[in-house]
Amino acid sequence: MCIAKQQLYILTKSACKNGQAAVDWDDLRLVLAVTREGTLSGAARRLGVTHSTVFRRLGAIEQSLGVRLFDRFRDGYSATAAGESTAALAARFADDFVALERRLSGQDLRPFGMVRITTTDTICTMLMRHIPSLRAAHPEIRLEITISNVMANLTRREADIALRPVPAPPETLVGRRIATITHAVYGSPSYLSRRGSADRTDHDWIGLDDMMATSVIGRWMRENIEDDRIAVKVDALPALTDAACAGMGLALLPCYVGDAEPRLRRARSVAVSAASSTLWLLTHGDLKRTARIQAVMNHLATALGSERALLEGKRPGKGAAPRAPRTNAG
Structure with a gap:
């Protein structure tokens, strides 16, 4: 018997021994939801029930166990020591439940x-x-x-x-593994005609904010472009593409994005190295x-x-790639 189930057994056995109703999995799920959400309304949304149902069931659980699980405040509920222990048990039991669900799902025999x-x-x-x-x-x-x-x-x-x-x-x-994702530098035709320099330090650039600093583009920008050359920062690739289309500067983009965008052209004079990832x-x-x-x-x-040519920067329309080989990702 796993640890979580042993602890659940001890908890229910103890409750029954004291003449109390045993706690069940639905009770544990409710306590866990209230702990994580901090409010009854949040727990109700998570569980797909009404606020009054959570209020009523929580009161019944505390009465059944003979212990207060939460302190009530104006802005929400805070778990007591007993509530935290119960929620921790519920979280571990939930992991076992999800693992069992995964294994049972793996036994499906038809695509449905x-x-x-x-x-x-x-x-x-x-x-x-x-x-x-x-x-x-x-x-x-x-x-x-x-x-x-x-x-x-x-x-x-x-x-x-x-x-x-x-x-x-x-x-x-x-x-x-589907394909290597190649990156290149792109700009709008109007920007490239205005600023045709081959030296990347002469260009305005569009960068990514700190939330995407660890991405391929974020790392390349940090290693190759000075901060004072970045005209604007955005927090998503669609915004990066739109800014480049608007002529704000150059942008490093995956080729499957840049080559598919008719408002952009590759800045072929600006070399890019070590900017690639893999689509899995x-x-x-x-x-x-x-x-x-x-x-x-x-x-x-x-x-x-069939999109491999586009993903690898070989431009669309050059023929479909063969089926990706089956690979163990580990």
């Missing part, structure tokens, strides 16, 4: 049900081109697509599949044999492989 995909704002544009063919091939699979520049926690089932540009994926994930299609090891996950992974690996 929901698949959650997470990707970045710019990759999503490419992904959407291939969703219609995916839906046509597998009409019983429903999709939920989340746009975020932060890697979702596939271990906790925040998503089933991640399509991410990363140098190397986490060891807990498996997947397929990833899932958790427990899910890789699930029929619906396999179906989506196989379809997207082939479809996105």
